[in-house]
Amino acid sequence: MATKMLQFVKTSGEMPAKRTAEIRRQDWLEVYGPYVRQKAEEQSSRCSQCGVPFCQIHCPLQNNIPDWLKLTAEGRLEEAYEVSSATNSMPEICGRICPQDRLCEGNCVIEQSGHGAVTIGSIEKYITDTAWAEGWVKPPTPLRERDQSVGIIGAGPGGIAAAEQLRRLGYQVHLYDRYDRVGGLLIYGIPSFKLEKEIVARRAQWLADAGIQLHLNFEIGRDATLQELRSRHDAVLVATGVYKARDLQAPGSGLKGIVAALDYLTASNRTGLGDDVPEFTDGTLNAAGKRVVVIGGGDTAMDCVRTAVRQGAVSVKCLYRRNRANMPGSQREVQNAEEEGVEFVWQAAPEGFLGDDAVTGVRAHSIHLGVADATGRQSPVVIEGSAHTIEADLVIKALGFDPEDLPTLFDAPGLPVTKWGTVKVDHRTMMTAVEGIFAAGDIVRGASLVVWAIRDGRDAAAAIDSFLVAKAAALAVAAE
Known part of the structure; x- marks a missing residue:
């Protein structure tokens, strides 16, 4: 059992064993293997137990990272899991897909001092995977049941987290989703080599075991309006996420073979789950044997390029208008993609697409990074006379996502939205008008x-x- 922390002075940082790129290209398994217990304890003991834990501060969930690292170093894994899960509804998922290099690990004090960050994400994954294996992860049992019910629209990470917390408080929780499985982007958007699907399915079963009512293939606006759902429940939470793909208006953008990233990833994930996907079978959303160009520089673009590699693409190129340092996605994902054979075409942007019926190439121009804007990012400026052609049989647009038109989709014209189409709430109460x-x-x-x-x-x-x-207190007073 570890008795000391601050072991970073004599123990270097070490990730779990990483499978070789050549092997990874052939399957859909996760990149890293698990820690053995001794290694998890050793790596946890590197934590400096900062007086001001910047890892925790830069975690959106404010996870008590130094505490569960110390418990892991001491071999007290069940307690480590209790601390980890107290602030995080899905630590086994965050440990796999969070961009730790931009959040907790990127702000680790010993990383800043040149000793290399504590491998926080891999340890978080190890703690929770151990907890599942040992049977420590149990469905919440409320101290008392409440009569009030809550309807949650969207079974993605936000909806799941809210459902778990409300069920712990004893509310009758109903989770609605238009798709046939729980998870949202976790199940259909993120590839298995980052998040194996049984991990999501296990969490979905846990929700059902907790007494949360799952209503799948249920579409608001088709099966019930938002107002009808409101009449069934004491409160309703809209947690749909954003699914509308941003488009690129350029000559030739209507050619066959130019597809949206989410359509492409969903087809791949559904096929991996055993579903019949005609667009994958007929090759429309399948990169096998094709020259693939992905446009974009975020994590979704990285998911697309690495999926195309595994599908057997002849070549895979990522077209991004800024340089590597300015990429919004995880640098760890970029490195993994490069290892697997993806070619990055930095500082290049499309101006049109070539082809008669189907795309045969992307016409791009080179970019010069000019003066930095208010956020510190340099503005892209087109270099005159730099146009060139990149051959392509499949072009995937990974340009980000916008909200769908929920007032129309939900038959709820009174639902307020912002000028960007997001739902407008009072941020103090998170309630709409x-x-x-x-x-x-x-x-x-x-x-x-x-x-x-x-x-x-x-x-x-x-x-x-x-x-x-x-609301219950007001009703009780009125009844007196």
């Missing part, structure tokens, strides 16, 4: 990280609880 209807996650803040959706879902649950407690 319609009493009893709350909103949280990407549908409020715009496309963001899974960990932020979890944070928003937990905050929304607390806000809904305050609303329902006050």
Whole structure:
């Protein structure tokens, strides 16, 4: 058992064993293997137990990272899991897909001192995977059942987090989703080599075991309007996320073979789950044997390029208008992609697409990075006379996501939205202008990280609880 922390002075940082790129290209398994217990304890003992834990400060969930690192170093894994899960509804998922290099690990004090960050994400994954294996992860059992019910629209990370917290408080929780599985982007958007699907399915079963009612293949606006759902429940939370793909208006953008990133990733994930996907079978959303160009520089673009590699693409190129240092995605993902054979075409942007019926190439121009804007990022400026052609049989647009038109989709014209199309809420209460209807996650803040959706879902649950407690108290006073 470890008796000391601060072992970074004599123990170097070490990730779990990483499978070789050549092997990874051939399957859909996760990149890193698990820690053995001894290694997890050793790596946890490197933590400096900072007086001001910058890792915790830069975690959207404010996870008590130094505490569960110390417990892990001491071999007290069940306690480490209890601390970890107290602030995080899905630590086994965050440990796998959070961009730790931009959040907790990127702000680790010993990383800044040149000793290399504590491998926080891998240890978080190890703690929770051990907890599942040992049977420590149990469905919440409320101290008392409440009569009040809450309907949650969207079974993605925000909706799941809110459902868990509300169920712990004893509310009757109903989770609605238009798709046939729980998870949202966790199940259909993120590839298995980052998040194996049985991990999500296990969490979905845990929700059902907790007594949360799952209503799948249920579409608001088709199976019930938002107002009808509001009449069934004491409160409703809108946690749909954002799914509308941003488009690129350029000559030739209507050619066959130019597809949206989420359509492409969903087809791949559904096929991996055993579903029949005609667009994958006929090659429309399958990169096998094709020259693939992905446009974009975020984590979704990295998911696309690495998926194309595994599908057997002849070549995979990522076209991004800024340089590597300015990429919004995880640098760890960029490194993994490069190892697997992806070619990055830095400082290049499309101006059009070539082809008669189907795309045969991307016409791009080179970019010069000019003066930095208010955020510190340099503005892209087109270099005159730099146009060139990149051959392509499949072009995937990974340009980000915008909100769908929820007032129309939900048959709820009174639902207020901002000029960006996100649902407008009072950020103190997370409630919309319609009493009893709350909103949280990407549908409020715009496309963001899974960990932020979890944070928003937990905050929304607390806000809904305050609303329902006050409502019940007012009714009790009125009845006297």
